[in-house]
Amino acid sequence: MRSPALMTRRLFASALLVLGLSGCATLPPKSEPATFKPVVAAANPLAAKAGMDILEKGGTAIDAAVAVQAVLGLVEPQSSGLGGGAFMVYYDHKTGRTTAYNGRETAPKSATGKLFLKDDGTPLPFGEAVVSGRATGVPGAILMLEMAHAEHGKLKWKDLFGSAETLADEGFIISPRLGDYLASAAFPQSKTTDVIAYFGDGNGGWKKTGERLKNPAYAATVRTLADKGAVIFHEGALVDAIITKTHEGPLPGDLQPDDFKTYFPKQGEAVCDTYRIYIICVPPPPSSAVSLLQALKIVEAFPMRDYGAGDARGWQVIIEAERLMYADRDQYLADDEFVDVPVKALRDPDYIKSRVALITIGKASPAPTFGMPSKAVAWAKDNTHEPAGTTHMVIRDRYGNAVSMTTTVESIFGTGRMVGGFFLNNQLTDFSFTPVTKDGQKVANAVEGGKRPRSSMAPVLIFDKDKNFIGMVGSPGGTSILSYNLKALVGVLDWGLSMQDAVALPNVVARGEAIRIEAPLMKPDILQGLKGMGYTIQEVTGENSGLHGVMFRGDKIDGGADPRREGVVLVGQ
Template sequence: MQSRRFLLTVALGLGLSGCATLSPAPRERFTPVVAAANPLAARAGMEILARGGTAVDAAIAVQATLSLVEPQSSGLGGGAFMVYYDRKTGQTTAYNGRETAPKSADGTLFLKPDGTPLPFGEAVVSGRATGVPGAVLMLDMAHAQHGKLAWKDLFHTPEKLAEEGFVISPRLGNYLASGRFPQSQTPDVKTYFGDGAGGVKKTGDVLKNPAYAQTLRTLADKGAVIFREGPLVEAMIAKTHEGPLPGDLQPLDFKMYFPKSGAPVCDTYRVYIICVPEPPSSGVSLLQALKIVEAFPMNAYGVNDARGWQVIIEAERLMYADRDQYVADNDFVSVPVTGLRDPAYVRSRAATISIGKASPAPTYGTPPTAVAWAKDATQEPAGTTHFVIRDRYGNALSMTTTVESIFGTGRMVGGFFLNNQLTDFSFTPVTKAGQKVANAVEGGKRPRSSMSPVLIFDKDKRLIGMIGSPGGSSILSYNLKALVGMLDWNLSVQEAVALPNIVANPAAIRIEAGLKPEILQGLKDMGYTIQEVQGENSGLHGVMFRNGGIDGGADPRREGVVLTGQ
């Protein structure tokens, strides 16, 4: 396929001085592992690995299954970011399957006729909210380079589940029961989840999706080209052109969509190397936060010391202040990817932190090469899902994938939901004075994303772990907490992901219930005003390879599992 000619695999650590491609690894058998947000999806991935498939082969099965059993979070109609490690060559590649805006889109996309922003609840279910989906085409690109099994043989399990039915899980059932989201009122959501008696299906009911089964059969037979042109594309376009607030996706938008691949952004964190995708992923901001944390003795502070949690709070606030100002699609704007991690700049940001005393709410700084943009006005709801996989050959991946908020736009085609990803743009693109926002809507542009899948290497560039989370803009906070827990506080992955979440931005600091009272009081004594909340929507899934074994963790806030094979 044409997209496959665009594949570029690059050495791990490109951009890190002295970091080169590893020598080809000796033949070795590794224990396969899958950690994903739904047991049915994890099993589908393990089935592929058991047949000798690679991590990418398994990822295709996992994504196809999640699209069916966890449709509130991700699907074939959405987008994704993935970082992939090839054990044989020692190379790491970052894949970008983020959706794109129609070529005709401009800054008025989410504005009313009077120039004021649309209410978010209206925009999120509109035809305007959907971008060209990239998840399937991204996986096809990765499969062309790293797949082992035939594409047509990767969809049997989700196809069977769709045809014969699956049991609605508590998490999906709870969403359906709540009805407290705009998508719950869309005709497609009502029809698909309807119980035939005027209500909706519930936890424990069996749900069949023959339309999705047919989509998977066609996808297996014809390949990912069905997401570039043909009847499925025509149906997606027609659905987005329906009111209210119809969109303007056209056939050419799909034909001209190509996923991207290339160098990950890698940086050191103490004795480790952390790799994430390039913008419009916000992975670079996660790296910046880690570099700020690195200035403090987190291991000495420990997990039960309020000072360690203070550092996390302040690093997050600084990270978000800069992220919201500068990170966007780097094909359209100049993102200071290196400047945000510049040693002198990081030192200047870390110097604003006074241990034992709350700092004033920060504003964005001026890293080297930064361009002055207007203040960002992006809203980013929680959603999304994350999984990690390693195969028997030692290849591994970390992938975050989404249709944006709950059930995307609530509009369905071919048995799957269409994304509402374009609402990740700033609804207000320019100020009254004409200054542009970095994350403004433009034709063909990818909206900024908080998705930041992570691969972790030791100082000798050996893969030792992977982690990631859903959660909208809070993804960065969830990932940071987990990384500090695993790498600084020597917690198991399960312990690290289960730690209470702290989400701190310049406007507010939220702390999830469960933080020890003495730590919470210590933070208050430092002068922090804290919002204590009952739950954060993280879905951290990760694995570390320690002492010859597998240390895996699945977020207890969701339904995920960690499965290992032979």
Template sequence: MAARASSWGTSVALALAALLGSCATPPPAAREPAPSAAPAPATAATATRPQLFVVAANPLAADAGLAVLRRGGSAVDAAIAVQAMLSLVEPQSSGMGGGAFMTYYDAASTQVTVYDGRETAPAGATPDMFLDDGGKPLPFATAVLSGRATGVPGAVKMLAEAHRRHGALPWRDLFGDAERTARDGFLVSPRLGRFLASGRFPESNAPDVLAYFARPGGGLLRPGERLRNPAYAGFLRRLATQGPNALYAGETARRIVARVHEGALAGSMTLGDLAAYRPVVRQPLCAPYRVLLVCAPPPPASGVGLLELLGLLERTDVARYGADDPRGWFLFAEASRLMYADRDRYVGDPAFVDVPVAGLLAPAYLDRRARLIGERAGAAPAPGQPEGAAPRGVDRTLEPTGTSHFVVGDARGNVVSMTTTVESIFGSGRMVDGFFLNNQMTDFSFSPRDADGRVAANAVAAGKRPRSSMTPLILLDRQRHFAGAVGSAGGNAILAYVGKAVVGAVDWGLTMQQALALPNLIARGETFQGEADKFAPAVRNGLAARGVTVRPGQGEDSGLHGVIVRDGRLDGGYDPRREGKVALAPAD
């Protein structure tokens, strides 16, 4: 299918001031009228007055964040309360032992800042640490349960740094709801119960998981049964009074180091690694899409991939088609495959590898890549050759699911869009002080080099941050006012999930709730996975006729949460695949 001419600006600057001040904004693409029941697409009209909001994957977490906002807390204050509660009630997805990326919008300055709390490899990490004695990659189930799987956690120090800059309430006052819930107990949700009952993930049978969720009468806890976590309550008390040092020094730090050194394939983390961790404050990557400016975290996150996907789609006529037309989904699938080929080959930690961000987002490069979208899906596309790209090895990163996303808006109009993770389900399956340790080291490529000897961009190195698919977005209008925020869980499928939500809400005129509920389609390499049964038969047949046969996916699935501004009003949605909630309250 022929791609139309580019409507993007003539350049994509990487400096924040240039990105937010000089991006040309294209006119809306021609499109067929939306169904009468659907709202108009998102416009540049921002909300007339700030509104308190929290959208999170669990009602207890959303309510904890809203309670902080009602006490006069900032968006960052509320995000800390949300994360503390998620670590307790959704431990399969994120926690204090993991990492996160926060994209933050400051209403007063209209600036966007990214807070990088990605885990780092311990100083003792080596490129071959996930290879066996014969030089072959270890089985994932073996690696994920080992002490080597855990990277130095970053979420807590990142939140502390964001709070230092943007907090309104004292740090000590942000953990009370989570501490009380841990002490008094909460009811196991149906979704958590399903993960405990399935046994399909290696971590589900880890000793710490079995011990924590054990029922007095035998077996594991079931939905509706009460779970208490006094160890976590005690940790939160110390975290509230001691600050981040409650995790990065002292008794908790010693227990983390001891736990990762246990068993075969012991980790190398030391107290020095924990003490040395520093979050990174980064400038976002921003690029125009339709009437909006989309801002995303730079490498080692995958915002550059999400922006490339949108850039490719804007060079097609995807906006003409609705969610019931296979032509739109076909364009989405083919653009996704091109993006993933590039993302997988080139993105890594920019402190260790040169990531060709400018080349990947250059209009001429996007024009060339978009012209590869034909009438039918062919073989898996090869990575392109953007300007500034060095030769890179074939990536062997596995990256399963186990993540959460939430958005928060405060009375001053500031917004947090944050994706947070322990990587796989229950992280490494190892628990310390009531929270699970991450397995982010398995987000590196197990094979550091390919058959031709080229080093993978995402190879392991001491102190390096593994590549992440997390892409918490902030959307702005032409005046750089807040226009929306969205992100998702889902491992390497996050980019497809978030891209689908943007297309649904912006191009196809759906409400945010409708956009998030659209069937998931992840097109990567030779595979087309997703929620095959949720597509209408006509859409499935139309895709198959174009060479795209959607097969059922696997794993934790999406965890999309977001808001968008339409005609001065906030439109929020949560992923129906989870147990989320849109919590709203007037700012006054």
């Protein structure tokens, strides 16, 4: 694995940020002038540099996020892009407000629970569904960023796409991560016409790491986007092309012009809760981030600092908290405009106590079933498959504003269908393929027209007990995102690790009977200790996390980029 380059410059002294959280007491707006060290962490050095260039021109964190996303969609197309969706939490230093933005895709209005069923009523194979026209929802990431930019941007929208346009026109060097994906070709999208045309070498093989790749169609799209704005995702030639592409076989979809015209991103209060002496803020549903808060409340019942990173008991707590978190998440989380999600009840102190009581330190518990928080609707269990084609960025600007954003096209290269030089998402495969059980019980995350599929994306902002902004973190990884984020938060907040050491900790993903551990990174005595407790461990060689995070510790900036990918942390003047 490539280790990330952690590039920093000499730090200026920086004052602690003070804020009021949505849903909490709001502190007075800041009137004093303040300058903070700008920071960008993103999954590709070219994207991080594009963001830093914007920050050093006086742009805000939102301005930089637009530039980072535009470049990531070009140089890391397996993970995110203009044709995908995103969740973002944003901290405004001046007003002390924390806002959650929802750019999740929506299903066509005509969609029903039969979307991913065969004629005989059985679910489509995932490999067929993921490259189908039915898999694409209305893209929301760029519309979400434009909404946020209108409120929090400083530079002009048209000036945020220069890096992406230049790289697309002049070409960029294929990174090892992208090159490795192409070399393996072990994904359904590798057989699509558009993937072969874009990445093929003309001799039946694939372009390789280190080769230069140009994308004039992408350059043309970002020029139009810069000039006209995100309205091009509401109507016009680009929308027509997306509709045409998704209506092609096999398994054509049914997106219509009105689905695009009536799509709007959402914004509102973040969901915030305490964790020991900290406050953690995340997006509301259909993000599953409230399940991360639930897991933290379970972990909070145990002396994690006493256990430490080298104690099997600490890792047991993480395992059991994850299993409980996923059991409830699979049962209850979905688009809260369509189903009643027990956001508060899942974190109710009495309910948390009932879940904690299922954990016995030193002894493996049976795989848990979902619980029954107060007034929760008993939906059917959902076993949705959620791939790991996603990315995460964290940004702070010189004004003290901050962004934590997770963005995706879902599976690797989305559906493998391209329009305007970018890949279309396969986000609708995040819905449950089976809408009801054999006995007629409905699944909360069933397909419905206009609905947003449940997501594991869970960008995080961190505050201290006095509501000072002190950090941010997040990761890609499909359903494992929640586990990756939990590990990193425990590492930083409980075990006192640097952000870099916390994101590099072995990943542990425990969902039901399956418990995966990155064995090469885990100390052998911890593995043996967990096995001695009665756990059956799947020892794996790599988990597809891509954690990026920053902690602000007085006058020091503590950034971390996941060594499993090729991201970097940049700190400006």
